[in-house]
Amino acid sequence: MTDTTFDRGLGPREWVIEKVFLGMPLGAYLRSLVTPGNLLVALILIPGIPAVVYRFVYGIGAVSNLTQANPWGLWIGLDVMSGVALAAGGFTIATLVHVLGLRDYQPIVRPAILTGFLGYLFVVIGLMADLGRPWNLPVPMVYSFGTGSVMFEVGWCVALYLTVLALEFSPAVLEWLGLRKMREWALKLTLALTVLGLCLSTLHQSSLGALFLMMPHRVHPLWYSGFVPIFFFVSAIAAGIAMVIVESALSHRAFGSRVAPGSHERLDRITLGLARAGALVLFAYFFLRLQGLVDSGRFDLLNTGYGYWFLFELLGFVLVPAILFGLASRQRRVVLARWVAGWTVIGIVVNRLNLSVITFNWNSPERYVPSAMEVLISVTIITLGVMTFRWIVNRMPVLRDDPAFPPAH
Secondary structure, eight states, X not given: OOSSTTTTSOOHHHHHHXXXXXXXXHHHHHHHTOXXXXXXXXXXXXXXXHHHHHHHHHOGGGTOOOOSSOOOOHIIXXXXXXXXXXXXXXXXXXXXXXXXXXXXXXXXXXXXXXXXXXXXXXXXXXXXXXOSSGGGTTHHHHTSOSTTOHHHHHHHHHHHHHHHHHHHHHHHHHHHHTOHHHHHHHHHTHHHHHHHHHHHHHHHHHHHHHGXXXXXXXXXXXXXXXXXXXHHHHHHHHHHHHHHHHHHHHHHHHTGGGSOTTHHHHHHHHHHHHHHHHHHHHHHHHHHHHHHHHHHTOGGGXXXXXXXXXXXXXXXXXXXXXXXXXXXXXXXXHHXXXXXXXXXXXXXXXXXXXXXXXXXXXXXSSOOOOOHHHHHHHHHHHHHHHHHHHHHHTTSSSSSOOTTSOOOO
């Protein structure tokens, strides 16, 4: 059997019908797209895509409420800061399986890596929307060449890690294309890529937090701490675990025909194991945040509006989920674990928005409120990411092994 795209005896036309149109003629495939879910997506993308085009044609000032006093807004807080954290499941699960040898979590490696890859890809797209001159995106990587620049380190790590994620997911793509020899070579790189991804993730997840170390005058004292880089890294692990639980639950419900028989019971066991890990990480994160509060000594600010919001974030989005994750794991309550994971994902987003948007420039008379166009563009970017995930899962061996190939583990 030759190592070609059409090694199963399919011609180009037959391959497109089977692999792209899901075995349907073009007309039938187009009719199958008319669903309530796709109509909802169309309602978002029909105004959203022109809004994105409008932003790049007429500039950032034409669509956003960003100013010199408030240069960071929704795109940074939601699409970039939150997106990077929620994409941490890729390195977290890959490390559990390929480095620590916890093979029970093997079924969720590919979905986690795909989620991570698409997360970082659309983070870059969101970052380009935020930059006044998006064509200057590579400048910090080549102009300010030096380890003293945080943006230099973040830029290179994100670019390299996006490449690593693409290579880690490449065996699934090569199986879809039928390229056997290339798949074998890609699988041989798995361990090296996992270790490299872990190193790169450790660096840039914490370095995103280090950006705030340079802005003590902009960040509210209750959120500002010399431990912010550590906060970002530990919370990213919690975010990755929670996001994998949520994504796997939704994927098994939405793509039931794509999962292997008996995988639902196995996923329940995996979910409970991840809930146990999530409880440990969130407890560690909670006590680190307490240490940051003690180190700042700003207990006087707790009895203020910002203080109440800080306590709600710390208790409601960190301590309570930690306790409930432990309870779900101990009592083997899978549904509770999934709901808590969803709450944890929201909590991580709230934390990133608190730092970069809500409490940012807290003492400035000029307050930032995102424009309707900013919200629409953010929703459009997220929707495109979800739709890309769905397109890939429907066609490639992500949720189960391709029977034509030996298992990739």
